[in-house]
Amino acid sequence: MCSRRTPPPTAPGRPGRPRSAAADAAILEATRAALVDLGWSKLSMSDVATRAGVAKTTLYRRWASKNELVVDAVAVLFDELELPDRGSLSADIEGVVRQFAALLERPEAKTALMAVVAESTRDAPLRERIRTSIVDRQKRLVEEGRRRAQARGELPATSPAGAVGGTDDLIFDVIAGAVVHRALVSGQPVDTQWVQRFTALLLGGLGAAARG
Amino acid sequence: MCSRRTPPPTAPGRPGRPRSAAADAAILEATRAALVDLGWSKLSMSDVATRAGVAKTTLYRRWASKNELVVDAVAVLFDELELPDRGSLSADIEGVVRQFAALLERPEAKTALMAVVAESTRDAPLRERIRTSIVDRQKRLVEEGRRRAQARGELPATSPAGAVGGTDDLIFDVIAGAVVHRALVSGQPVDTQWVQRFTALLLGGLGAAARG
Amino acid sequence: MCSRRTPPPTAPGRPGRPRSAAADAAILEATRAALVDLGWSKLSMSDVATRAGVAKTTLYRRWASKNELVVDAVAVLFDELELPDRGSLSADIEGVVRQFAALLERPEAKTALMAVVAESTRDAPLRERIRTSIVDRQKRLVEEGRRRAQARGELPATSPAGAVGGTDDLIFDVIAGAVVHRALVSGQPVDTQWVQRFTALLLGGLGAAARG
Amino acid sequence: MCSRRTPPPTAPGRPGRPRSAAADAAILEATRAALVDLGWSKLSMSDVATRAGVAKTTLYRRWASKNELVVDAVAVLFDELELPDRGSLSADIEGVVRQFAALLERPEAKTALMAVVAESTRDAPLRERIRTSIVDRQKRLVEEGRRRAQARGELPATSPAGAVGGTDDLIFDVIAGAVVHRALVSGQPVDTQWVQRFTALLLGGLGAAARG
DNA sequence: TCTTAAGCGAGACGGTACGTCCAGTCTTGGC
DNA sequence: GCCAAGACTGGACGTACCGTCTCGCTTAAGA
Numbered sequence: 001m002c003s004r005r006t007p008p009p010t011a012p013g014r015p016g017r018p019r020s021a022a023a024d025a026a027i028l029e030a031t032r033a034a035l036v037d038l039g040w041s042k043l044s045m046s047d048v049a050t051r052a053g054v055a056k057t058t059l060y061r062r063w064a065s066k067n068e069l070v071v072d073a074v075a076v077l078f079d080e081l082e083l084p085d086r087g088s089l090s091a092d093i094e095g096v097v098r099q100f101a102a103l104l105e106r107p108e109a110k111t112a113l114m115a116v117v118a119e120s121t122r123d124a125p126l127r128e129r130i131r132t133s134i135v136d137r138q139k140r141l142v143e144e145g146r147r148r149a150q151a152r153g154e155l156p157a158t159s160p161a162g163a164v165g166g167t168d169d170l171i172f173d174v175i176a177g178a179v180v181h182r183a184l185v186s187g188q189p190v191d192t193q194w195v196q197r198f199t200a201l202l203l204g205g206l207g208a209a210a211r212g
Numbered sequence: 213m214c215s216r217r218t219p220p221p222t223a224p225g226r227p228g229r230p231r232s233a234a235a236d237a238a239i240l241e242a243t244r245a246a247l248v249d250l251g252w253s254k255l256s257m258s259d260v261a262t263r264a265g266v267a268k269t270t271l272y273r274r275w276a277s278k279n280e281l282v283v284d285a286v287a288v289l290f291d292e293l294e295l296p297d298r299g300s301l302s303a304d305i306e307g308v309v310r311q312f313a314a315l316l317e318r319p320e321a322k323t324a325l326m327a328v329v330a331e332s333t334r335d336a337p338l339r340e341r342i343r344t345s346i347v348d349r350q351k352r353l354v355e356e357g358r359r360r361a362q363a364r365g366e367l368p369a370t371s372p373a374g375a376v377g378g379t380d381d382l383i384f385d386v387i388a389g390a391v392v393h394r395a396l397v398s399g400q401p402v403d404t405q406w407v408q409r410f411t412a413l414l415l416g417g418l419g420a421a422a423r424g
Numbered sequence: 425m426c427s428r429r430t431p432p433p434t435a436p437g438r439p440g441r442p443r444s445a446a447a448d449a450a451i452l453e454a455t456r457a458a459l460v461d462l463g464w465s466k467l468s469m470s471d472v473a474t475r476a477g478v479a480k481t482t483l484y485r486r487w488a489s490k491n492e493l494v495v496d497a498v499a500v501l502f503d504e505l506e507l508p509d510r511g512s513l514s515a516d517i518e519g520v521v522r523q524f525a526a527l528l529e530r531p532e533a534k535t536a537l538m539a540v541v542a543e544s545t546r547d548a549p550l551r552e553r554i555r556t557s558i559v560d561r562q563k564r565l566v567e568e569g570r571r572r573a574q575a576r577g578e579l580p581a582t583s584p585a586g587a588v589g590g591t592d593d594l595i596f597d598v599i600a601g602a603v604v605h606r607a608l609v610s611g612q613p614v615d616t617q618w619v620q621r622f623t624a625l626l627l628g629g630l631g632a633a634a635r636g
Numbered sequence: 637m638c639s640r641r642t643p644p645p646t647a648p649g650r651p652g653r654p655r656s657a658a659a660d661a662a663i664l665e666a667t668r669a670a671l672v673d674l675g676w677s678k679l680s681m682s683d684v685a686t687r688a689g690v691a692k693t694t695l696y697r698r699w700a701s702k703n704e705l706v707v708d709a710v711a712v713l714f715d716e717l718e719l720p721d722r723g724s725l726s727a728d729i730e731g732v733v734r735q736f737a738a739l740l741e742r743p744e745a746k747t748a749l750m751a752v753v754a755e756s757t758r759d760a761p762l763r764e765r766i767r768t769s770i771v772d773r774q775k776r777l778v779e780e781g782r783r784r785a786q787a788r789g790e791l792p793a794t795s796p797a798g799a800v801g802g803t804d805d806l807i808f809d810v811i812a813g814a815v816v817h818r819a820l821v822s823g824q825p826v827d828t829q830w831v832q833r834f835t836a837l838l839l840g841g842l843g844a845a846a847r848g
Numbered sequence: 849t850c851t852t853a854a855g856c857g858a859g860a861c862g863g864t865a866c867g868t869c870c871a872g873t874c875t876t877g878g879c
Numbered sequence: 880g881c882c883a884a885g886a887c888t889g890g891a892c893g894t895a896c897c898g899t900c901t902c903g904c905t906t907a908a909g910a
Contacts (some may be wrong), residue, residue: 016885017875022370023887039334044865055888060867111333117396118326121319122251127399135397169398170409174386177393182385184329185347187339197382201417204424208416229853229906235856256896267857272898441901442861447861463758468891479862484893515670535757541820544751545743546675551823559821578757593822594833598810601817606809607769608753611763625841628848632840655881680870690882696872 019062026052027059031073035108038074040070040115067119067126073134074112077103083141089149089206093199096141097179101190104183114184142172167209174202231274237270238264247320252282252327279331279338286324287345289315295353299367301361301418305411308353309391312318313402316395354384368422379421386414442487450476451483455497459532464494464539489549491543498536499557501527507565512572513630517623520565521603527606527612536609566596582633591633598626655698662688663695667709671744676706676751703755703762710748711769713739721775725842726786729835733776733815737826740819750820778808792846803845810838 030051045066049056057102063069081103084093104110120127146168149155170173178198182190217258236392242263246255257278261268293315298307316322325346332339358380390410394402454475458467469490473480487493505527510519528534537558544551570592573579602622606614666687670679681702685692699705717739723730740746749770756763782804785791814834818826 009251014885015877015878015883017887020891039331039383042329045867046865053888056867057869057889058887061886102910107333111330114326114330114333116416118323118330119251119253120399121326123395130397131399167409170406170413173394173398174410174413175389176397177389177391178386179389180393180397181389184333185342186381186385186389187332187343188381188385191243194382198386200424201382201386201421202413203417204420205413205415207414208420212412212416226854227852227908229856231894257898258896267859268898269858269900270856275860364855396902437903438859439857439903441861463755465755469893470891473862477862480893481863481895482861484861489893507851530752531757537753538750538754538757542747542754543675544676545750545820546825554821555823589734591833593824594830594837595821597818598814598834598837600821601815602810602812603813604821605813605816607768608757609812610805611756611767611808612805612809618806621803622810624848625806625810625845627841628844629837629839629841632844633837636836636841659882681872682870685883689883691885692872693874694882695885696883702871 011083021056023052023054023058024062027054027062027069028052028063028076031069032077032108035070035073035112039107039111043070045069064187067116068129070112071116071126071129071133074109074116077106077109078134078138081138081141083144085148087152089145089152090199092145092148094174094195095112095203096145097175097190097195097198100179101183101195102178104180110184113180138176139168139172140184142168142175146171155206171202171206225273232270235264235266235270235382236274239266239274239281240285240288242266243281244320247285247324249389252317255282262412265396268396275398279335280341281347282324283328283341284337286321286328287349289318289321290346290350292354293350295356299334301357301364301366302411302415304357304360305387305414306407307404308357309387309407309410312388312391313395313407316392316402322396329385347355351380351384354380354387367418383414430528444482447476447478447482448486449476451486451493451501454478455493456501456532458537459494459497463531463535463607467494475629491540491547492553494536495540495550495553495557498533498540499561501530501533502558502562505562505565507568509572513576513578514571514623514627516569516572517599517626518619520569521599521614521619521622524600525607525619528604528614534608537604562600563592563596566592566599570595579630595626595630649812656694659688659690660698663690663698663705664709664712666690666703668713670731671706671709671748672697674745676748679706681705683703693814703752706748707752707762707765707769709745710745710752711773711841712841713742713745714770717774717777721784725781725790726835726839728781728784729811729838730831732781733826733834736812736815737819737831740816740826746820749816775808776810778804778811782803782807791842807838807842809841 030048031043033051035047038047043066045059046056048069049059059069063072081096081099083086083092083096086092090095104113114132116126122129146155150157179190182188182194188194239260242260243255245263250259255278257268257271260281261271262368264271271281275284292310293308295304295308299353316325328338328342332342358367360368391402394400394406400406451472455467456473457475458472463472467490469480469483472493473483475484486608487606505520505523507516507520510516528537540550540554544554570579574581603614606612606618613616643649663684665678666684669687670684672734674683679702685695695705699708717732717735719732722728724764726821740749752762752766756766782791787795815826818824818830824830
């Protein structure tokens with residue numbers, strides 16, 4: 001993960017004082033704390049530095065901008081998502097939707113996710129970093145769910161669908177997009193009823209696709 | 213629409229010089245132009261004022277903040293969405309998805325939409341204004357499409373579904389969310405293939421729901 | 425005196441909010457206080473702004489740099505020098521030397537004078553400003569002393585000596601230079617004995633010149 | 637000359653790697669070069685270190701601060717002043733004035749001299765070092781000139797004048813002060829005419845003193 | 849026609865954060 | 880123990896906007 005500003009910062013035999021590993025952790029933690037307290041738009045690099053007990057220069061030595069820092073700080077939150085086998089495709093979908101909704105209720109996640117996506121509309125490297133650090137890493141959940149459903153016989157084993165533009169990507173956008181839109185744009189709760197109706201809709205679509 | 217800072221700005225019998233109506237249009241147009249040129253985060257009130265040939269005071273007399281101004285400036289773009297009768301539910305869905313995707317390719321729309329949504333996560337009045345001025349106004353498209361499909365017999369006439377928590381809202385979140393996620397988060401093109409596969413999935417889901 | 429950064433700042437009919445006159449006085453006073461407390465090299469614009477109860481922008485709107493500000497702040501000190509008629513050329517010289525020495529003992533004057541002269545060695549506009557605001561204004565003292573001595577018959581009335589390169593300039597450099605060098609470079613006190621011996625030397629030179 | 641930070645740096649029997657003598661010369665030379673290029677206020681320790689091909693650590697191991705380093709770097713320039721016997725007191729004075737003026741035209745000398753004197757107004761050890769390394773060493777020129785003039789009979793042999801507060805010191809302050817003030821404060825050229833008139837004035841004063 | 853009250857432009861104001869630069873210190877590994 | 884390299888804390892820099900304010904001028908409706 002080349003998430004740092006400078007080229008591989010910790011080559012072993014490099015001369016000079018090595019970068020403090022503790023600083024990295026402190027900075028990312030401070031960033032999340034600042035996101036909770038202030039939100040993205042009032043988060044300042046100076047404040048993060050102060051919270052982390054670190055000089056501003058140390059921040060700028062490692063991250064080129066607030067956006068890159070925030071992406072790194074929240075990426076780890078998304079990695080906490082998991083997909084335990086709940087016994088059926090339906091339960092698996094409900095489970096992941098609920099987990100994702102719970103994540104989007106965390107203030108550091110919701111303010112940061114939308115903000116960096118907004119910034120990324122004018123910043124290709126940032127877009128790339130978001131995809132690499134956050135988005136693509138969650139596709140594993142869809143892939144895993146599909147594989148399990150195929151093993152259970154809930155979905156046909158044909159069409160691996162993992163190829164570029166495959167069904168996995170479509171399902172991913174539908175699930176993630178619907179939850180994000182419900183929670184952040186429509187501003188409505190992702191409650192049990194909604195989850196069940198969304199799951200039913202999606203299962204219906206998948207079933208129709210399998211038959212058609 | 214109480215989109216202004218001060219209460220009814222042009223009450224007829226009010227004393228003093230009335231507000232310039234031309235200024236309003238110039239400011240909103242200048243805001244869109246600035247969004248195109250600079251994106252949301254580098255847009256400044258001073259810059260908008262200069263572009264509009266207006267003093268900063270005039271901006272702040274009418275909008276309380278950059279966010280409110282931007283919401284008003286882009287809301288009109290979303291009102292351009294239409295749903296001509298394309299003859300089938302499938303074609304109607306494809307049509308609206310394409311229109312929405314085209315809108316999200318306009319730089320002023322994509323940078324602004326995500327940014328104000330991000331800000332709204334910590335600002336309830338802004339959230340309310342986004343819902344009022346942008347989001348809820350587009351639900352008419354879903355409603356219209358459903359009505360037409362019911363008239364055509366493609367969907368059962370039962371369940372008006374317009375009630376709070378009705379199917380309309382779910383469909384709206386799924387369509388809008390999937391398109392936004394595909395275009396802005398995944399950063400992939402909303403091309404013909406994707407639109408067709410998404411439409412098929414959604415139709416399948418709706419059909420299953422109608423049967424179940 | 426165009427001692428400000430921007431062109432004549434207080435033209436009467438100019439549009440916009442006029443500059444605060446009180447701010448000017450507060451800033452110059454704060455600058456002198458900071459010079460006393462911190463000396464030139466540790467004086468910071470931020471600190472001056474804070475002391476003056478003024479924003480940093482207000483400083484930079486009026487002075488282009490720390491050096492220009494300091495010149496203006498100390499110039500007024502030099503204007504306090506006076507040359508009361510002490511009855512003889514000798515007494516007048518002794519008087520002005522003592523006054524000048526007393527001025528150079530004030531911490532804000534001594535740290536600032538040498539520092540801005542040092543800076544001016546690489547900054548022609550600053551050099552010009554120092555000459556205009558400080559140096560040339562004190563030549564009046566030499567001129568006045570000479571005129572009085574001529575009136576008393578202590579010096580010949582011939583040779584007005586005020587022309588460029590005239591004797592006045594030479595005398596000025598000798599007096600000011602000797603006192604500055606004694607006080608700041610040699611770091612020795614300008615005490616009574618030194619003043620008397622310096623005055624005797626200078627009077628002797630002037631007398632010889634008058635005769636020769 | 638205890639111009640180093642640490643006590644006698646090259647005690648013979650000391651353990652460990654001895655300090656590089658070449659580094660000293662390179663640093664002082666780099667300092668002078670930086671003074672020429674940047675002036676005192678923009679000279680940075682990092683820059684000097686880079687120019688000298690040396691690490692910053694090495695600088696700080698030898699000099700406690702930028703000011704001390706600069707004093708050492710320019711002190712050697714002043715040692716180049718000489719007083720060849722030009723046959724008369726008048727010619728000797730003119731000679732030394734011209735030499736000193738030429739020195740003050742060198743950019744590294746003029747920017748550094750005034751700057752360190754300015755700093756020394758708030759830093760007694762620095763003041764002491766300037767006196768030791770620069771000022772007092774030049775008094776030899778006055779002393780030598782006086783001795784020669786006495787030998788020639790141009791000045792009376794009485795009054796050794798070398799004692800503290802003696803005439804030598806006064807003459808030194810008058811000569812050095814007048815030239816510095818003319819060149820750096822008044823910002824006027826120390827040209828032939830000025831030198832001759834200054835010399836005449838000073839000779840007149842010395843003659844009167846000798847007679848009185 | 850003359851108030852009168854608000855709108856309007858311009859731009860100064862007190863603030864806050866920016867991203868950079870340098871000071872001076874500390875921590876490596878190699879000599 | 881010296882040295883080069885470079886990361887570290889800390890603090891000032893000068894700039895850019897923020898949102899507010901204070902001017903003098905303009906514009907209409909009502910007296």
